[in-house]
Amino acid sequence: MKLLSRNSVWKFGIRKIASRENNLTVRARMHEDPNKVFVIDDGKKITYGDFLKRAGQYVASLHQHYKISKGDRILARVSKNVDAIALYVACLRLGAIYVPLNPAYTKQETEHFVKDASPSLFVTCNESADKEFVGKVQHVLKESDLSASTSKLSPNLDVENLESDDVGVICYTSGTTGLPKGAMLTHGGLSSNAEALIDCWQFSKNDVQLHCLPFFHIHGLFVAFNCTIFSHSTLLWRPKFDVSDVIKHIPESTVMMGVPTYYSRLCGSSKLSPDLCKTFRVFICASAPLPDEVWKDFQKKSGHTILERYGMTEAQVVTSNSYSVSKRAPSVQGKPLKGVDVRITDTGSIEVKSPSLFKGYWKNPEKTAKDFTQDGYFITGDMGQWDKNENLVLLGRSKDVIITGGLNVYPKEVEDQLDQFDEIEESAVIGVPHSDFGEAVVGVIVLYDRDGDKTELEKRIIIDLKAKLAGYKVR
Known part of the structure; x- marks a missing residue:
């Protein structure tokens, strides 16, 4: 150079x-x-x-x-x-x-x-x-x-x-089978998504974004960060999400992006109020489904209506609720961003074509080919439908995935570790509702010796899993 x-x-x-x-x-x-x-x-x-x-x-x-x-x-x-x-x-x-x-x-x-x-x-x-x-x-x-x-x-x-399609970032995303795959995100794809978002969410150079998301995940690394740099606005940079810290900095900010857990925890603070949030333009939520009760509780306590959006690592942000507060609604993911085409198949599968789509999986052309249709749509693995206002409504996932605290856990990677124990005959990992994380990861096992000491075995299993898997997968 x-x-x-x-x-x-x-x-x-x-x-x-x-x-x-x-x-x-x-x-x-x-x-x-x-x-x-x-x-x-x-x-x-x-x-x-x-x-x-x-x-x-x-x-x-x-x-x-x-x-x-x-x-x-x-x-x-x-x-x-x-x-x-x-x-x-x-x-x-x-x-x-x-x-x-x-x-x-x-x-x-x-x-x-x-x-x-x-x-x-x-x-x-x-x-x-x-x-x-x-x-x-x-x-x-x-x-x-x-x-x-x-x-x-x-x-x-x-x-x-x-070139526009040169890869800028590889983000690893787990799959239902095998090891995590590296999604290749290009300079052009990242840029086009940012440009669509600052238009959709009306970012300006006057915004101050309260950034408390992780910086290793698409939400904090791309969506939140890129909205700031493309609008030439300001980041109020916090090391992590903490209720008291966020409450302290809300009056200095105009925008915040978070996962449902953030908003449910903020609702538990007696200091959350419309007066505290009077400088704010918009609170945005994604990475996991936002419960209706949290959406309504936050609206009541803050005076703000959370804007939900839908996306994933491979496609970035796909749809968004309207910036117009009167057009927002709970449990809907809104309309496609500018330049994004979303279609729902006869079986309810959501497929996406967009200038923001990833280039493919790193060193894995077979997986890449499998996840795209012949006419270039990415098969998201999510199920959905359109409501009467032509907003996308998510119905569930066709791919196994548990979303806990906004992070994805695929059952098979936990089951593979459980199945290495000689004492375990069979295992299954499921997600169950959790008031804070949205979903919790639960392992169900069948033992060869059903009369043995289950308490000590359970402790040993948890210690072993925590040594092999990230903490959010084994809480």
């Missing part, structure tokens, strides 16, 4: 280097107003200009010290902080492929991602757990060490010129 002078990039270079604006960070025009506040992190305000310089330091380090270039995969098991954003944006600007991992993944789960993604670099917030991947990955770096070393470098503000 050619290193341009800072002034030439700000004034002319980006447009010239990425003249077709295929790089997501260029298409978002992040450079356009360098003095605008981009992130508020624990009271510290960081402008777009200063942030891009920080991301440029990561570009310099990744490219110069670790020889990262277009198409290389970067595995990122990182904390939720501003440097995590800088790492992500640096990968996009380099044309490298960002692969986010849930920090809660166990050694056994992580081994699959390392083997499948074949990363050139693994950035980790858990050095003790990931040190064993030294030798399996060319570079394994502690996130704090990378942060410290990059801070000493001059920013490289160059941007890689890309």
Whole structure:
């Protein structure tokens, strides 16, 4: 990559280097107003200009010290902080492929991602757990060490010129059979979805988004984050969702995105009120079905009507309730976004064609072909129908999946672990209603010795599963 002078990039270079604006960070025009506040992190305000310089330091380090270039995969098991954003944006600007991992993944789960993604670099917030991947990955770096070393470098503000269908991110999504599959999301797909959303939800540069979602999941990494950068608005960056913390920051914000669990917990706060939320434009909910009682309770206590939308990793956001409050309703997922075509088959299966669709599953053309129709529609695995107002209504899932706290758990991956116990003859994993998480994961087992000590066996099973599976799969 050619290193341009800072002034030439700000004034002319980006447009010239990425003249077709295929790089997501260029298409978002992040450079356009360098003095605008981009992130508020624990009271510290960081402008777009200063942030891009920080991301440029990561570009310099990744490219110069670790020889990262277009198409290389970067595995990122990182904390939720501003440097995590800088790492992500640096990968996009380099044309490298960002692969986010849930920090809660166990050694056994992580081994699959390392083997499948074949990363050139693994950035980790858990050095003790990931040190064993030294030798399996060319570079394994502690996130704090990378942060410290990059801070000493001059920013490289160059941007890689890309095709619209070049992959920017690989997000792993579990399947009903086999190991998690890597969904390849392109710069063009991510950008088109963001542009449709800021139009649908009427984002402007005056918005302040209260961001308390995880930064390794499509909801927080793409939907929420991209709405901010494409509207040149501001992120109020919080490390995680906490009721008291959200209540504290609501008066400083205009938008929040969350999962049903967030809203049900906020309803339990005596401080939630219309006066507290008077600066807000919209509360948005997705990643799991929102119970009607939570929708109504939140409306009563906050004075706001939650806007529900529907999407998935492979297609991003597909449909949304209307921005017009009078047209919103509970238990409906709204109409397709601009440019998105949704059809429902005779059997009730939801199929989607969209410029935001993923490119396919990483190194898995067979699975890719199976999940697309001959005329290019993605088979979502969800079932639905249209209501009298032509809004999509979800009826359920044709694919086995339990959604707990907004995160997907596929029964087979838990059943496979249960079936390794010599004492277990047969197992089944199901989802049951849960007041906080929406659904809870429950294992049902049949033992060979039905008169044995079940209490001790249950304890041993839970300890073993927690060592092998992420915590949200075994609460």
